[in-house]
Amino acid sequence: MSQVQPRAADDAYLLATKGLSKYYGGLCALDQVSLGVKHGEILALVGDNGAGKSTLIKALSGALQPDRGEVLMEGEPILLKTPRDATERGIEAVHQSLGLVDELDVPQNVFLGRELTRSFLGIRQLDKAEMRRRTRSLLENFSIGLPTLNEPVRRLSGGQRQTIAISRLLLSEPRLLIMDEPMAALGVDEGQRVLDLVKRMRDSGLTILLISHNLEHVFMVADRIAVLKNGRLVGTVPVAEATREGVIGMITFGTA
Amino acid sequence: MAISTVPDGRGPKTIGGADRKFRFEGLGLTLVMIALIAVFAAINPRFATLSNMLTVLTQASTYVIIAMGMTFVITKGGIDLSVGSILGLVTCIFFGFVDGGMNPALALVIMFALSIGIGVVNGLIIAFLAVPALIATLGAMVTLRGVALLHSEGELYYGLPESILWLGQGEILAIPVPILVAALFVALSAWLFNNTRFGVHVRAVGGNREAARLSGIRVNLIEVAVYAFIGFSVGLGGLLWITRIDGTQATLGTGMEIHIIAAVIIGGTSLFGGRGTIYGSLLGALLLTMLNNALVIAGVEFFWQLVAVGLIVVAAVTVNNIREDRIGWLSRLRGRRAAARKT
Numbered sequence: 001m002s003q004v005q006p007r008a009a010d011d012a013y014l015l016a017t018k019g020l021s022k023y024y025g026g027l028c029a030l031d032q033v034s035l036g037v038k039h040g041e042i043l044a045l046v047g048d049n050g051a052g053k054s055t056l057i058k059a060l061s062g063a064l065q066p067d068r069g070e071v072l073m074e075g076e077p078i079l080l081k082t083p084r085d086a087t088e089r090g091i092e093a094v095h096q097s098l099g100l101v102d103e104l105d106v107p108q109n110v111f112l113g114r115e116l117t118r119s120f121l122g123i124r125q126l127d128k129a130e131m132r133r134r135t136r137s138l139l140e141n142f143s144i145g146l147p148t149l150n151e152p153v154r155r156l157s158g159g160q161r162q163t164i165a166i167s168r169l170l171l172s173e174p175r176l177l178i179m180d181e182p183m184a185a186l187g188v189d190e191g192q193r194v195l196d197l198v199k200r201m202r203d204s205g206l207t208i209l210l211i212s213h214n215l216e217h218v219f220m221v222a223d224r225i226a227v228l229k230n231g232r233l234v235g236t237v238p239v240a241e242a243t244r245e246g247v248i249g250m251i252t253f254g255t256a
Numbered sequence: 257m258a259i260s261t262v263p264d265g266r267g268p269k270t271i272g273g274a275d276r277k278f279r280f281e282g283l284g285l286t287l288v289m290i291a292l293i294a295v296f297a298a299i300n301p302r303f304a305t306l307s308n309m310l311t312v313l314t315q316a317s318t319y320v321i322i323a324m325g326m327t328f329v330i331t332k333g334g335i336d337l338s339v340g341s342i343l344g345l346v347t348c349i350f351f352g353f354v355d356g357g358m359n360p361a362l363a364l365v366i367m368f369a370l371s372i373g374i375g376v377v378n379g380l381i382i383a384f385l386a387v388p389a390l391i392a393t394l395g396a397m398v399t400l401r402g403v404a405l406l407h408s409e410g411e412l413y414y415g416l417p418e419s420i421l422w423l424g425q426g427e428i429l430a431i432p433v434p435i436l437v438a439a440l441f442v443a444l445s446a447w448l449f450n451n452t453r454f455g456v457h458v459r460a461v462g463g464n465r466e467a468a469r470l471s472g473i474r475v476n477l478i479e480v481a482v483y484a485f486i487g488f489s490v491g492l493g494g495l496l497w498i499t500r501i502d503g504t505q506a507t508l509g510t511g512m513e514i515h516i517i518a519a520v521i522i523g524g525t526s527l528f529g530g531r532g533t534i535y536g537s538l539l540g541a542l543l544l545t546m547l548n549n550a551l552v553i554a555g556v557e558f559f560w561q562l563v564a565v566g567l568i569v570v571a572a573v574t575v576n577n578i579r580e581d582r583i584g585w586l587s588r589l590r591g592r593r594a595a596a597r598k599t
Contacts, residue, residue, distance in 0.1 A: 061470075082472070083470045083471065083472050087472055099464075099467040099471060100464070101459070101463040101467050101530065102463055103462075103463040103526075103530035103531045104459060104460060104463060104530075108459075108460075112467070112471040113457075113460075113468070113472040113473045114472070115456060117453065124452070124453075125451045125452055132272070135272075136271050139271045140271055146271045147271075147272070147275075148275050149272035149275055150272075151275075
């Protein structure tokens with residue numbers, strides 16, 4: 001099994017980290033992680049609970065600031081102080097908690113933080129009709145039924161909520177999509193549909209960083225697999241050269 | 257980027273098909289309101305006269321206006337106990353300036369700047385010092401009342417110029433000006449709440465603060481903005497009150513926070529944040545004022561009104577909790593009943 005050592009300065013990577021570290025008090029959650037996502041690939045990030053996956057993607061999406069190290073976009077160092085900074089650079093993340101507001105309806109959730117407005121007598125107000133129309137056309141791309149759009153999303157099923165969370169990211173036409181356990185809360189059928197969707201998104205040119213516990217899913221969709229353990233990067237392997245046993249070994253024993 | 261995500265022929269077209277075109281969420285409360293008016297009128301015909309209705313609406317104007325501000329604050333997941341004290345303080349300062357010979361227009365500008373400024377300070381303390389809203393505004397409530405008492409030294413202010421008294425006592429086409437001002441403010445609030453980014457962001461921050469933050473909403477800005485808004489509404493509501501009665505004192509507005517919060521909660525705004533209704537708050541404020549008025553007409557002692565309002569607040573929260581299924585034992589009971597019916 002060959003191990004690809006990412007060279008962070010290489011602009012073959014859309015997004016890369018160089019020596020990224022994060023401490024929670026005295027606890028080291030990320031220990032000098034240097035990792036890159038190549039243009040147009042699906043990179044799967046795997047590792048046990050507490051391996052640092054969530055911390056890493058939070059740092060990449062501007063949800064928290066690393067204590068040391070840098071994030072590079074196409075070789076240029078960038079500063080991601082807030083989620084907005086990341087969004088503006090085309091990095092979008094679906095967090096495990098989905099980031100939906102239960103009390104808001106579907107279009108309000110899809111357009112949260114980037115509501116469309118129109119001017120009426122020189123005063124800006126929400127363009128509800130347009131948001132509703134675009135939400136419908138966005139959701140029609142998914143094989144999921146959603147009879148009501150203007151009810152609070154707390155009344156929807158796990159799959160429907162996941163779909164809304166993902167469709168919301170596609171709205172801004174991102175360059176990099178970060179997905180944290182998108183299949184975790186779904187039934188077999190719904191999970192399969194999300195996997196199909198992930199692949200189709202890659203095929204249409206999107207770069208995807210996928211976090212998953214499920215190695216079966218990872219082997220079905222990913223191009224490369226990166227393994228974290230105890231906050232350190234164990235290694236990165238192309239799926240074509242990887243075996244399940246090898247990856248499990250990396251996850252469990254931290255050896256490539 | 258066009259992402260083709262439709263697996264062949266699997267995209268159902270049932271999205272949004274079952275949405276109701278027209279929704280009226282305050283129906284229940286509206287019916288309660290109509291029923292109460294009927295009951296009060298039946299007990300005492302004087303209640304239902306046009307002149308008494310206009311009196312009720314005029315009396316309600318201050319509460320209605322401040323309830324608008326409180327709707328934003330509570331929907332955001334906050335609370336403001338300091339409204340009465342802000343009102344007492346800024347009206348005394350306004351009166352003091354006018355009595356001292358200041359141009360009333362300038363005094364007005366200062367009063368509004370002060371009431372908004374106090375709201376901003378409340379918001380900053382809550383957002384940046386992480387003091388819970390309940391404590392921050394409880395502190396402000398006591399502090400500002402103290403400042404008002406210090407400032408006025410027990411003085412009773414009265415005697416505003418006619419030009420300003422028009423705001424509280426004038427009429428346009430036989431409709432008292434306070435009613436018109438309140439109606440305009442309700443319309444503005446409803447528009448802000450339902451039709452602007454600000455309104456959606458207030459609900460988002462109240463419903464799921466972390467999600468709001470991750471989607472790029474400036475959470476702290478919203479926090480400060482809602483307290484600034486309620487500050488403005490206190491200034492406006494206070495202005496209508498003191499011009500209606502032509503007077504103020506440092507204790508004006510004492511205990512009003514409970515009435516305002518009651519109005520908002522009766523209306524259906526959730527104390528847990530995320531869900532609010534402008535129409536409900538309007539009805540809630542009108543309902544309380546009506547009750548007040550009916551009790552006065554019936555000759556019931558004022559202290560009973562306190563008893564009534566206190567009980568109504570607790571009852572209203574309980575009703576909301578039942579509706580939102582927040583009561584653990586009741587929820588389990590319902591579940592068991594449903595299961596029993598199936599078998």
